[in-house]
Amino acid sequence: MALTDKQFTEALQHWDLDTLYADLASAKGKSLTPVEKLHLRGLLCGCSPSTIAEQLGKNAKGVETDLCATLYRYVKSLVGKSNGKIENWRKIAEWLEDAGYKRKLDRVALDNLLPEKSVVNITNINIENNQLVIAFNLRIPTSKALKTSGKNLDILNNVALD
Template sequence: MTATDEHFGEAASEWDLETLYTDLASAKGKRLTPVEKLHLRGLLCGHSPAEIAEKLSKNGKGVETDLCATVYKYVKGLVDKSNGKVENWRNISEWLEEAGYKSLSSAKVQGLELLPEKSIVNITNINIEKNQIVFLINLRIPTQLSSDLPTENLGEDIFKGLQ
């Protein structure tokens, strides 16, 4: 983790940042800079450009100008809103959530707790093949077993809880 990764680190618990960085780099044509990543994480944490500037001890107008020239432009290209206007900085996180970059919230199954801050669901590709829509999904769900749960029938108990 670099020094700039320490700021707005909570974005990593709710967003698939690595995939988002990769996809935005494709939209940009080259890798995002550390400052672009930092500003993006600030937006994803729900901070306005002025709040991002304040937390980073920067000029508010400078951060807003940087966002308009970089992150806003890349996100618009990524989510196919090239003709759309970023009317509010909140549009960025809304568009990215609609595009599937936000991790899904938790669910509880009998005896098994899913950890929302670590769970990641990402649709990596959508294709139409032979009159079918095919989704490629990357699903990572860390689990923690309850200590009082017997493990010999764990699989059966989990599937009963899902029915």
């Protein structure tokens, strides 16, 4: 399998990779290699070294060895934990998140997501089986008046939202 930027792309959505790559390059003393970037994205996507190896068709021990010799050292240097021991690969993402490299999710107002004149009424909020349950009615205006038959209403009444 060819190494490309199309693997572990979920990291692009949640992490400031450009800044992280640049800062890690400073810690390393030169640019990260494409393989180092790929392995880093895999870790940031929550993949273990063995999962990364599996997805790339590589030997798991080889990927673990590469990570210990490269990325783990650069990250420890970058976040000021040079003397710290990495007991688990998950520490890399935790340290980088604590250092501010994870993007903050933008809050979007509900009004911006729904068409004008939509109405949302919350009818009930409670806790059931350690879950917050919110019941609501949502009315979204249509462009044309729709004729509904009894059959259509039966279908709508049986729709469940997860």
